[in-house]
Amino acid sequence: MTNMLRQKGGGRKPLxxxxxxxxxxAAGLIMTLTGCQNPxxxxxxxxxxxxxxxxxxxxxxxxxxxRAARTIMPDAIDFIRFDLDFVPGPDCNAGNSALPTIEWxxxxxxxxxxxxxxxxxxxxxxxxxxxxxxxxxMAQGVLEGIAVQGGGTVQGNVMLAPVSPAGAFGTFRxxxxxxxxxIYFAGMTTTRLDIPGQTPQNHVFVGTGAGTQRDNPGNxxxxxxxxxxVFTLENHDGNIAxxxxxxxxxxxMESFFEADFDDEHFQVSLLDIVLDTWDxxxxxxxxxxxxxxxxxxxxxxxxxxxxxxxxxxxLNEPAFAALVPANPTLPLLRQLVDAALVGIGSEDxxxxxxxxxxxxxxxxxxxxxxxxxxxxxxxWTDYDTVRVRVTVGGSxxxxxxxxxxxxxxxxxxxxxxxxxxxxxxxxxRSGGYYLVQIGAxxxxxxxxQSSLAFGDRINxxxxxxxxxxxxxxxxxxxGLMFSxxxxxxxxxxxxxxxxxxxxxxxxxxxINTLVQVDNGGILRMNAGANIMxxxxxxxxxxxxxxVVNGGVFILNGGYIFGNTATWEGGGGVLIESGGKFDMLxxxxxxxxxxxxxxxxxxxxxxxxxxxxIFGSDAGAGLANISxxxxxxASAAIFNAGTFLLGTxxxxxxxxxxxxxxxxDQTIHVINGVLQRPAMPSVxxxxxxxxxxxxxxxxxxxxxxxxxxxxxxxxxxxLVFAGRNNVTVTLTGGATRxxxxxx
Numbered sequence: 001m002t003n004m005l006r007q008k009g010g011g012r013k014p015l016x017x018x019x020x021x022x023x024x025x026a027a028g029l030i031m032t033l034t035g036c037q038n039p040x041x042x043x044x045x046x047x048x049x050x051x052x053x054x055x056x057x058x059x060x061x062x063x064x065x066x067r068a069a070r071t072i073m074p075d076a077i078d079f080i081r082f083d084l085d086f087v088p089g090p091d092c093n094a095g096n097s098a099l100p101t102i103e104w105x106x107x108x109x110x111x112x113x114x115x116x117x118x119x120x121x122x123x124x125x126x127x128x129x130x131x132x133x134x135x136x137x138m139a140q141g142v143l144e145g146i147a148v149q150g151g152g153t154v155q156g157n158v159m160l161a162p163v164s165p166a167g168a169f170g171t172f173r174x175x176x177x178x179x180x181x182x183i184y185f186a187g188m189t190t191t192r193l194d195i196p197g198q199t200p201q202n203h204v205f206v207g208t209g210a211g212t213q214r215d216n217p218g219n220x221x222x223x224x225x226x227x228x229x230v231f232t233l234e235n236h237d238g239n240i241a242x243x244x245x246x247x248x249x250x251x252x253m254e255s256f257f258e259a260d261f262d263d264e265h266f267q268v269s270l271l272d273i274v275l276d277t278w279d280x281x282x283x284x285x286x287x288x289x290x291x292x293x294x295x296x297x298x299x300x301x302x303x304x305x306x307x308x309x310x311x312x313x314x315l316n317e318p319a320f321a322a323l324v325p326a327n328p329t330l331p332l333l334r335q336l337v338d339a340a341l342v343g344i345g346s347e348d349x350x351x352x353x354x355x356x357x358x359x360x361x362x363x364x365x366x367x368x369x370x371x372x373x374x375x376x377x378x379x380w381t382d383y384d385t386v387r388v389r390v391t392v393g394g395s396x397x398x399x400x401x402x403x404x405x406x407x408x409x410x411x412x413x414x415x416x417x418x419x420x421x422x423x424x425x426x427x428x429r430s431g432g433y434y435l436v437q438i439g440a441x442x443x444x445x446x447x448x449q450s451s452l453a454f455g456d457r458i459n460x461x462x463x464x465x466x467x468x469x470x471x472x473x474x475x476x477x478x479g480l481m482f483s484x485x486x487x488x489x490x491x492x493x494x495x496x497x498x499x500x501x502x503x504x505x506x507x508x509x510x511i512n513t514l515v516q517v518d519n520g521g522i523l524r525m526n527a528g529a530n531i532m533x534x535x536x537x538x539x540x541x542x543x544x545x546x547v548v549n550g551g552v553f554i555l556n557g558g559y560i561f562g563n564t565a566t567w568e569g570g571g572g573v574l575i576e577s578g579g580k581f582d583m584l585x586x587x588x589x590x591x592x593x594x595x596x597x598x599x600x601x602x603x604x605x606x607x608x609x610x611x612x613i614f615g616s617d618a619g620a621g622l623a624n625i626s627x628x629x630x631x632x633a634s635a636a637i638f639n640a641g642t643f644l645l646g647t648x649x650x651x652x653x654x655x656x657x658x659x660x661x662x663x664d665q666t667i668h669v670i671n672g673v674l675q676r677p678a679m680p681s682v683x684x685x686x687x688x689x690x691x692x693x694x695x696x697x698x699x700x701x702x703x704x705x706x707x708x709x710x711x712x713x714x715x716x717x718l719v720f721a722g723r724n725n726v727t728v729t730l731t732g733g734a735t736r737x738x739x740x741x742x
Contacts, residue, residue: 054150059113062157063104063124063141072172072229072257073248079106081127081135089119089145112153120146124158137163138250161248164194164225168251175217176231178261180206185234187211190247194226207234208673224251233261241265409435409463416440417464417473418449430457436464438496442472447479458487466495474499475534478511484551486520492529492558500534500543500563509535513542514563517579519550525586527557535564542574543591547604549578555611557585564592570600571624572613575641577603583669584648589614589622596638597624598667605642607654608669613637615666626664636663645696647672659697659723682706684739685715697723703730705737712742 063082084102096118104111122143130136141158148154162170178186185207192198202211203220214220227247234240241261249255412434414420420436428434450473454460464473473496475481481498484490492498501510514534517523523545525531531544543563547553553573560572571593575581581604588598589612598613599606614622615636624635637643639661646656657672668675676694679701680686687703695701697720720726730739 054117056114056116057148057150058153059115059120059122059146059148060153060155061111061113061122063109063126064157064159071246071248073255074250074253075256077138077250077253078128079126079138080129081105082108083125083127084113085123085125086113086115086120087123089121115146115148117148117150120148122146122156122158124160125163126160136251137165139163161194161226162224162250164223165251168224169221170224170249170251171219171254172222172227172229172247172249173217173219173254173256175256175258176205176233176261177259178233182235182263183207183233184236185232186216187214188229188231190220190222191228191230192223192225193228193246208671219254222249224249229257231259233265235266237266239266409433409461411435411437417443418445421450421452424460424462425451425453428454428457428460431459433461434463436462437467438464438471438473439467440471441469442474442499444474444476445481446477447475447481450475450481452482452484452488452490454488460487461489461491463491463493464496465493466497468495470495470497470528470530472497472499474505475501475510475514478508480512480514480516482515484515484517484521484523486518486550488520489522489524490515491524491526492531493526494528496528497530497532499532500536502533502535502562502564505533509537509564512536512538513544513546513565513574515545517545517547517551517553519548522552522554523547524554525556525558527585529558531558531560532562536569537566538569541565541567541569542572542600543569543593544572546574546576547579547581548576549604551579553579553581555581555583555586559586560588561590565600566594568594570596570602570638571598571626573599575599575601575604575606577641579604581606582648582654583608583611585610587612587614589618589624592625592627594627595634597626597635599637601637601639601641601643603641605644606637606639607644607646607648608667609645609647609654609672610669612669613663613667615664617665634662634664636665636667638662645669645672645674656698657696658699661720661723663693665693679703684709684711688715688718691726691728692717692719695720695723695726695728698725700727700729703728705730705732705739708738708740710740710742 061084082104084104086099086102088096088098096116099115102113124141124143125137126139127135128138139160140163141160143156143158146154146156172190174188176186176188183206186205187207188203188205189200189211190203191200203214204211205214205216205218227249229245229247231243231245232240233242243259245257247255247257410433412420412423414423417436417438424434424436452462473481475498478501481500482490498514499505500514501508503509513536514531515523534543536543543565544560545553553575563571565571565574571591572588573581574596581599581601583606591597593600598615613636614624616623616625618624626635626638628634628638637660643660644654644656645658645660646654648654655672658674660667660674674694674696677690679690679694681704684703684705691701691703718726718728
């Protein structure tokens with residue numbers, strides 16, 4: 001991978017002033033011997049002096065820093081001596097024994113040594129002045145297999161690397177410069193190289209993730225030795241920049257590194273970065289902080305018909321397969337499937353059609369990534385998402401991902417919405433992708449006219465968009481405005497508002513929800529779309545959107561507001577058992593429900609990575625309202641199913657960051673993290689009350705007591721209403737504190 005970063009340092013300097021190091025670890029290897037045969041006799045035997053002593057030969061030796069542009073080390077090391085220790089090579093020097101140590105002074109970095117004929121190994125130890133003027137070993141290099149012929153001269157070079165005695169530490173200092181507004185994540189990993197089997201240590205400058213939070217600029221005390229350090233930055237577009245360097249840590253010395261990152265550094269091919277982590281023996285994903293998300297992006301931007309087979313072969317290498325346990329939910333494995341699929345789909349638009357003739361060949365190749373005990377089925381639900389079902393060893397995983405390309409839909413003929421939908425019911429084809437455009441300020445429509453019934457035709461996507469300004473679609477009779485059935489995807493795009501029936505607009509309520517997503521159907525709602533003004537009297541229904549078993553609702557943006565549900569319904573959205581609702585953005589506000597003014601989860605699954613659901617703490621016109629009492633007074637959300645907070649990776653893969661269940665307060669989520677008020681700094685009762693309201697499942701919290709406390713049993717309750725694996729640590733900090741039962 002080409003290093004395009006501007007780095008401080010570089011250039012060749014005298015050894016007395018700078019100790020350099022290269023990508024070669026600690027030694028320059030002259031030759032490889034088979035048994036005791038001297039390869040010089042076969043390839044490049046030196047000329048011999050006929051008058052020389054044939055019992056000895058000469059080693060012409062240089063000791064160099066081996067400085068490389070991608071090596072981080074101290075600016076100056078003043079060596080006072082080099083010790084040269086020669087020992088016979090294994091099984092090759094009958095009659096030879098170790099030679100006395102040869103000392104070279106600090107300015108002797110090149111010279112000759114006379115050696116007995118045979119094969120020798122050399123260790124060079126470099127010394128500095130230590131405490132009390134006593135020489136201290138600071139660096140070392142090894143040269144093996146020095147084949148000496150009688151009367152001949154052989155060339156050799158030793159490159160030095162730090163020695164690492166027990167208890168010896170040095171300092172690594174860094175300064176990485178970048179535009180903080182452009183960066184989603186910045187961090188580094190350090191991996192010890194001179195001790196086998198060491199685990200990479202993660203350090204985070206910006207963003208979240210596994211690792212220790214560090215300052216930038218910053219410094220780190222490390223045991224003396226040799227390391228790989230990898231700096232990884234990711235911008236908000238998902239592009240990454242990676243710089244890998246060798247780091248030398250010397251005892252009681254500082255190694256400093258600085259670099260500037262700008263836009264051009266994020267233009268390196270992500271595929272090249274991923275492939276660069278393979279060194280022929282193992283994948284260094286951990287060092288480079290390559291995640292499942294990056295592998296997906298490789299599929300989008302790096303995989304095509306020309307290299308697909310080669311990449312599949314590479315990923316099937318045993319060393320790679322060993323990194324992937326037989327686990328059908330493993331994100332890495334799932335993303336590899338996504339990557340290959342998206343890559344091929346991006347190359348050939350016809351791949352997305354239901355009858356693509358070569359699809360089975362492609363999916364078979366993808367299945368090879370998963371192993372033999374694998375079955376995969378694909379449902380091309382639309383031109384934005386593909387639903388993939390993977391079965392491994394009897395365990396099934398179903399997921400969705402967005403396609404990279406933007407394929408133009410077919411524009412539907414007709415002057416009105418009713419005419420366009422009628423044309424679709426008559427002429428839409430399986431696998432078709434259609435755009436319905438609304439130009440009038442509003443259109444009234446009946447449930448019969450808005451029907452999306454296509455008979456036995458499947459995998460049809462209908463995108464509805466307003467032109468020029470926001471356009472309203474008004475329900476003119478009681479019933480569903482849209483029922484999104486199996487094999488249908490409805491996309492509510494920009495400038496379109498669905499308006500239901502309510503006493504204020506029509507003088508009466510509706511008997512049904514406004515949009516229902518049935519088993520096998522998908523509703524996608526984008527920024528600029530709205531669902532509003534439906535007052536449903538349907539028993540246990542929803543005002544705005546109802547997702548039944550097997551249906552999927554994806555809210556990317558837009559607003560759901562001003563809807564009402566009586567009985568045991570949800571005002572804005574109702575998720576039935578088996579239904580799925582993914583909220584990536586948008587707002588749900590000013591809805592009214594018997595249970596869950598904003599959202600009611602009744603056995604289904606709600607996953608939220610962004611957006612806002614307003615609760616009773618919001619002002620008039622924003623607050624969702626629940627008319628229930630007690631546990632049912634959940635203005636924002638009432639949950640009898642599963643509510644997960646986390647992040648989506650662009651392909652539907654979800655990383656859970658916490659669980660939540662009931663909230664009467666506003667729920668605001670950014671990048672999967674609940675935005676909540678700060679825990680009170682004093683008052684144990686108030687602190688525990690905060691935890692009961694705001695603590696998320698699978699998280700840890702620390703309560704610092706600022707004073708001695710008298711507290712009642714009611715105030716000490718640690719009940720989290722369905723949120724599991726919550727850890728609470730009580731501490732008095734630096735002062736002993738008492739908690740007295742009152």
